[in-house]
Amino acid sequence: SNRTFTMIKPDAVKAGNIGNILQMITDGGFKIVAMKYLHITTKQAEKFYEVHAGRPFYGELTQFMSSGPIVAAILEKENAVADFRKLIGATNPAQAEEGTIRKKYATSIGENAVHGSDSDENALIEGSFYFSGLEQF
Ligand code: GTP
Numbered sequence: 001s002n003r004t005f006t007m008i009k010p011d012a013v014k015a016g017n018i019g020n021i022l023q024m025i026t027d028g029g030f031k032i033v034a035m036k037y038l039h040i041t042t043k044q045a046e047k048f049y050e051v052h053a054g055r056p057f058y059g060e061l062t063q064f065m066s067s068g069p070i071v072a073a074i075l076e077k078e079n080a081v082a083d084f085r086k087l088i089g090a091t092n093p094a095q096a097e098e099g100t101i102r103k104k105y106a107t108s109i110g111e112n113a114v115h116g117s118d119s120d121e122n123a124l125i126e127g128s129f130y131f132s133g134l135e136q137f
């Protein structure tokens with residue numbers, strides 16, 4: 001597929017990096033198909049991250065993701081999922097390559113500035129969690 005889903009996480013929003021991160025995304029060749037700024041509840045974060053329920057960091061992750069506003073967006077580019085994960089870098093910013101979004105703006109493995117879908121299937125599921133069919137058209 002040519003689409004992926006991203007969130008600019010609460011740490012990056014709080015730090016004032018929405019603009020810088022969107023610039024890196026568009027410089028990376030991604031087109032913004034849909035975008036919204038919102039503050040989700042802990043229950044909503046638990047639903048979104050259902051696949052991680054049971055992982056030791058699930059509570060910390062869902063608390064963090066509901067701790068402040070985020071930016072959610074659907075992005076379009078050829079090979080979107082893999083290319084976007086390359087642009088954001090490793091989950092742990094200490095292992096992220098130079099020039100990646102997480103290298104620049106993430107502070108820890110938990111507070112790592114951005115989300116990127118890990119498969120075409122999840123990109124569709126995650127995008128549809130935040131956006132209606134009409135908003136994705
Ligand atoms: P996403 O694009 O956000 O899904 O990151 P990822 O695919 O690189 O990582 P993964 O899906 O394995 O984990 C989801 C999110 O959980 C990560 O982005 C982190 O925010 C958080 N996370 C992962 N591992 C840890 C950890 O060991 N501790 C904490 N506090 N958070 C973690």
Ligand code: MG
Nearest residue numbers: 115116117118
């Ligand atoms: Mg993931």
